Amino acid sequence: MNPSLINWLAVVAAAASAFVLGGIWYSPILFANAWMTESKLTQDEIKKGNQAKIFGFAALFSLIMAANLAAFLATPTTTASWGAQAGFLAGIWTFCAIGMHSLFELRSWKHIFINGAYSVISLTLMGWILGMWR
Numbered sequence: 001m002n003p004s005l006i007n008w009l010a011v012v013a014a015a016a017s018a019f020v021l022g023g024i025w026y027s028p029i030l031f032a033n034a035w036m037t038e039s040k041l042t043q044d045e046i047k048k049g050n051q052a053k054i055f056g057f058a059a060l061f062s063l064i065m066a067a068n069l070a071a072f073l074a075t076p077t078t079t080a081s082w083g084a085q086a087g088f089l090a091g092i093w094t095f096c097a098i099g100m101h102s103l104f105e106l107r108s109w110k111h112i113f114i115n116g117a118y119s120v121i122s123l124t125l126m127g128w129i130l131g132m133w134r
Helices: 008-025 032-039 043-048 051-072 080-104 109-132
Strands: none
Touching (some): 008 109, 032 109
16 A cells, blocks of 8 residues: 555545445436335434434545545556456445344344445445546
8 A cells, every 4th residue: 555646536536426426326217115114213303303413424434435436446556447346345335234233123134235335336436436537
């Protein structure tokens, strides 16, 4: 790893990609209704949440995830393909962590796969952006 090879604009773009994907993934077009049902949440409960806190920490965590992945990819030989592969592998790790916690929380497999697949795809996309934008 060579920290001088980290492209911080790419890190910000990779972090932002998680928001774009999440906006689509957790929208009514895809999994919003299933996720709410499996999470045992209603629209009213979601609206009562502190949106600044939720989105602020989500942005921070996405930035940390992208920066961490960028650190692992900070080599001269990183390509878009390798970035996507590394992101996918990180996503599998995250999927397993989500699965373990969710099983102890008595969440359904559907819930695990909705959240876990989002992590796999978002980290794969992050890795691709980081590898492509060298």
